[in-house]
Amino acid sequence: MKPKKYLLVAILDLVLVAVAILLACLISWTMGFETTPSFLSKLGVEAAHPPSNLLLCCSLMAIVYVALLFSFQLYKPVWPYASVREVVLLGSSVTLGSIGIGFLLWWDIGTPSHAFMISALSGVFSLVLLGGTKFSSRFQDEWRRQQIKRPHKRLLVIGAGEVGVGVLRQLRKEPENGYLPIGFIDDDARETGQWIHGLEI
Secondary structure, X not given: OOHHHHHHHHHHHHHHHHHHHHHHHHHHHHOOOOOXXXXXXXXXXXXXXXXXHHHHHHHHHHHHHHHHHHHOOOOOOOHHHOOHXXXXXXXXXXXXXXXXXXXXXXXXXXXXXXXXXXXXXXXXXXXXHHHXXXXXXXHHHHHHHHHOOOOOEEEEEEOOOHHHHHHHHHHHHOHXXXXXXXXXEOOOHHHOOOEEOOEEO
């Protein structure tokens, strides 16, 4: 990824996470918690209006998340081809960010239940927004494949091991070839009746 694209993606992530934190704060406010983050005033920085103060606090907290995304090297993967490893790393970075934000809010607000409720909600919203944007191209590809005419040539995959599973994945990636896997055949009788990716052995 080129440096300019790095910057654009990081700015988008920063905006998304700031929105997630802001939503979490607003939800906590509607639930009766009237205190909102205002740690800037404790640091000697005063905003002209309370809403501006809240937005600045949310933006600064969002930087924590984005910094963790950088530290976990989550701006290097090609997300349309991301594996479980990248999903785990994304979840781990958001979780750590939420914990850090929780302690920051605890210091600021003084009520741990309120602080960690905001941090938990912001973590969930951040994961949904970040994951949605990073996997959007894959979702579009999957949707396009679903629009292709249903395959009509039914077949059984020989072998229920890694090779067979690899063949199944490739067939499902290319439905335009007209093949519909309906099950596995394997020489190990102990595997009979078990299921792999929705198909019976």
